[in-house]
Amino acid sequence: xIPKCDYHIHTDLIGCADKTMRxxxxxxxxxxxxMESIGITDHLNTLEQLxxxxxxxxxxxxxxxxxxxxxxxxxxxxxxDQGFPYSQKIRDEMGFQFAIGGIHSAYGFxxxxxxxxxxxxxxxxxxxxDPLCNVLVHPYWFAxxxxxxxxxxxxxxxxPPAWVRELGAASAETGTAIEINGCSFFHNPIYSRRxxxxxxxxxxxxxxxxxxxxxxSDAHNINQLSAIQTVRAVADELNLLPERxxxx
Numbered sequence: 001x002i003p004k005c006d007y008h009i010h011t012d013l014i015g016c017a018d019k020t021m022r023x024x025x026x027x028x029x030x031x032x033x034x035m036e037s038i039g040i041t042d043h044l045n046t047l048e049q050l051x052x053x054x055x056x057x058x059x060x061x062x063x064x065x066x067x068x069x070x071x072x073x074x075x076x077x078x079x080x081d082q083g084f085p086y087s088q089k090i091r092d093e094m095g096f097q098f099a100i101g102g103i104h105s106a107y108g109f110x111x112x113x114x115x116x117x118x119x120x121x122x123x124x125x126x127x128x129x130d131p132l133c134n135v136l137v138h139p140y141w142f143a144x145x146x147x148x149x150x151x152x153x154x155x156x157x158x159x160p161p162a163w164v165r166e167l168g169a170a171s172a173e174t175g176t177a178i179e180i181n182g183c184s185f186f187h188n189p190i191y192s193r194r195x196x197x198x199x200x201x202x203x204x205x206x207x208x209x210x211x212x213x214x215x216x217s218d219a220h221n222i223n224q225l226s227a228i229q230t231v232r233a234v235a236d237e238l239n240l241l242p243e244r245x246x247x248x
Contacts, residue, residue, distance in 0.1 A: 001242070002215075002232045002235045002236050002240070002245070003036070003037065003215070003242070003245055003247070004034050004035050004036040004037070004232075005035065005036065005037040005038065005215055005245075005247065006030065006035055006037075006038045006039070006215060006216060006217050006219075006225070006228040006231075007037075007038070007039035007041065007070070007072065007098070007100065007135065007214050007215060007216050007246075007248065008039070008041050008074070008100060008135075008137065008179065008181065008214075008216025008217060008218045008219075009021075009026060009030075009038060009039065009040055009041060009216075009217060009218075009219050009225070010040075010041065010042055010043075010074075010218075010219065010220050011023055011026065011040060011042055011056060013042065013052055013055060013056050013059075014042040014043050014049065014052055016042070016043055016220060017042075017219070017220040017221065018220065018221050020221055020222035020223075021219070021220065021221065021222060023040070023056075023059050023060060023063060024063065025222055026038075026040070026222070026225070027063060027065045027067055027069070029222055029225050030067060030225060031065070031066065031067060033225060033226060033228065033229070035067060035228070036067065036068060037067065037068040037069075037070070037247070037248075038067055038068070038069055038070070039069075039070040039071075039072040039097075039098060039100075039248060040056060040060060040069065040070070040071060040072060041072040041073060041074045041100055041216075042056060042073065042074065043073075043074050043076065044073045044074065044075055044076075044084075044085060044086065045076045045078075045085065046078075046085055047085050047090075050090070050094065053073065053094060053096075054094065056071070057071050057094070057095055070097045070098060070248045071095060071096060071097050072096060072097060072098045072099060072100060072248070073086070073094075073096050073098075073099050073100070074099075074100050074101060074137065075099055075100070075101030075102075075133060076101065076102075076103075076104045077103055077104075077105075077123060077126075080107045080119070081122070081123075083126075083130075084099075084101055084130065084132075084133065086099065086101075086132055086133075087132070088132060091132060097248055098134045098135070098248040099132055099133050099134055099135075100133070100134065100135035100136075100137050100179065100214070100216070101127055101130075101133045101135070101136070101137060102123070102124065102127055102136050102137040102138060102139065102179075103119070103120055103123035103124070104141075104143075105143075105146070106119070106120075106142055106146045106150075107119060110142070110146040110147075110149035110150050111149050111150070113150075113152040113153075113158065116150070117158065117159065117160075117163075120139070120140060121159075121163045121166075121167070124136055124139050124167055125166070125167065125170060127176065128167070128170035128171065128174050128176050129170075129174070130176075133176065134176060134177065134214075134246065134248070135176065135177045135178070135179055135214040135216075135246060136171075136176060136177070136178050136179060137179045137181065137216070137218075138179055138181040138184040138185065138218065139167070139178065139179075140156060140159070140202075141181070141184040141185065144190050147190055147191075148190075153195075154192075154194065154195065155192075155194050155195045155197075155198035156195065156198040156199055156201065156202040157198055157201075159202065161205065164202065164205040164206060164209065165205070165209045166209075167206060167209070167211070168205065168206040168207070168208065168209025168210055168211040169209050169210055169211075171206070171209075171210065171211035171212055172209070172210030172211060172212065175212065176212075177211075177212045177213055177214035177246035178206055178211050178212070178213055178214070179213070179214045179215075179216050180203060180213050180214070180215055180216070180231050180234055180235055181216055181217075181218050181231070182216065182217040182218060182219075182224075182227030182228055182230050182231045183217055183218040183219055183220065183224050183227045184218050185199050186199075186227065186230045186231070186234070187224065187227045187230065200234060200237065200238075203234065203238060204238060207238050207240065207244070211244075212243075212244050212245070212246050213235065213238075213240060213244060213245055213246065214245070214246040215228065215231045215232060215235060215245065216228070216231065217231065
């Protein structure tokens, strides 16, 4: 049985999600979708955003819901080959219950297949090695403005198989989950059907290498929360046992 959970949800408070993503509306919609456990994971790209996260936690604490709700955070690298703006002190002082994170940029190398892929893999492995980050988010996702420059990226078969095995094995060894993401991939119109099918094959390769997985809609609009059903269907297709699906 695939758990009814979604551990990648944004709110309207940081600014990346729209006004439909108010916390009461999120809780109501997730209940309608049959979710039992969710995580709120707004971005922490700079330390200046910490006061907003305090407000998010305050609002979560005010809500009454039958859902199991976790206060999480999504981390992004401060720059190429740099770290996350995050520490054990920040985690403990803010009360973050888990952290998801990963690379969100091609750093100007979108047209260069070799350099772009190497940068991505290097940062994926950095997440695996970070004891404060629980989940690697959307590996090989790129913003539209970058993806349109990648005529070489027709599907995920361009990823060297050795890198897939290395990442999957690192997940098994460290306990850091790899996200199955709904909105960034399956419900993203910029990615072709071929690309999305190759994403499932990529996930299968990770699973064969022993990876554990996290389930996330990555919703930025209230209607996007339903993408978690696609994610759960893919997890079922992968024949994942409960112990292979990460929980906070």
